[in-house]
Amino acid sequence: MPHVELDALAWGPNWTLVPVEVFKERVARAVEGEAWVVDGNYGGRGAQGLVLPHADTVIWLDPPLTVVFARLFLRALRRIRSGEELWAGTGNRETFRNQFLSRDTLFWWAIKTHHRRRRELPQLLARPEYAHLVVHRFRRDVDAMAWLSSVRGPATAGS
Numbered sequence: 001m002p003h004v005e006l007d008a009l010a011w012g013p014n015w016t017l018v019p020v021e022v023f024k025e026r027v028a029r030a031v032e033g034e035a036w037v038v039d040g041n042y043g044g045r046g047a048q049g050l051v052l053p054h055a056d057t058v059i060w061l062d063p064p065l066t067v068v069f070a071r072l073f074l075r076a077l078r079r080i081r082s083g084e085e086l087w088a089g090t091g092n093r094e095t096f097r098n099q100f101l102s103r104d105t106l107f108w109w110a111i112k113t114h115h116r117r118r119r120e121l122p123q124l125l126a127r128p129e130y131a132h133l134v135v136h137r138f139r140r141d142v143d144a145m146a147w148l149s150s151v152r153g154p155a156t157a158g159s
Contacts, residue, residue, distance in 0.1 A: 004030040006040030006047055008087040015092055020045055027051065041117075043124070052130055060121065060137040061144060065114045072106050 009026040012018045018026075027047050030036065031054045038051050052058070063071075079086070079094040086092045099105055125135050138144035 002030075002033060002036045004036055004038045005087075006038060006042050010040075010042060010045065011087055011090055011092060013090045013092070015098070017045075023047070024050060031055075043120075048124065052133065055133060058125065058133050058135045059144075060135065062118065062137055062139050063141075064139070065110065068110050068114065069107065072110060076100070076106070 004027075006027070009030065010017055010023050017023070023042070024046050027042075027050045031038065031051055038047075038055070041047065076094055076099040080096055080099065083093055086094070099107075124130070125133060136147060138147065
């Protein structure tokens with residue numbers, strides 16, 4: 001099933017966000033198919049209104065802020081060490097400076113948005129136009145993994 005990473009659709013070269021119209025066009029094209037998995041949110045840029053009407057299931061990974069911070073920290077260190085390019089063709093790479101010394105760091109974004117998302121997302125998903133969605137909210141890894149095992153079936157060699 002195709003994997004759609006909203007960050008890849010949102011970011012252009014030199015850590016610049018693409019214009020909202022371009023982003024929305026990319027998202028709309030990405031969810032035209034029969035089946036897909038979208039990774040991300042981007043409610044403020046209009047992605048939710050394009051994705052949710054076509055979705056059948058929402059998986060909301062909602063760990064505590066301390067877990068979010070720990071994962072952001074480890075991911076930043078891994079990406080800084082590897083120097084991997086994020087979103088092919090953009091030239092964007094995580095650096096010590098942009099992850100730990102910038103005003104636009106993901107750590108600050110997590111602080112600003114964590115509690116607001118926890119408050120607003122249930123309200124959004126409760127709207128009548130999204131009554132068709134099956135919503136799974138997981139606050140602990142063990143619960144998400146148990147659910148995933150239940151839909152995937154017993155583990156087999158190579159999976």
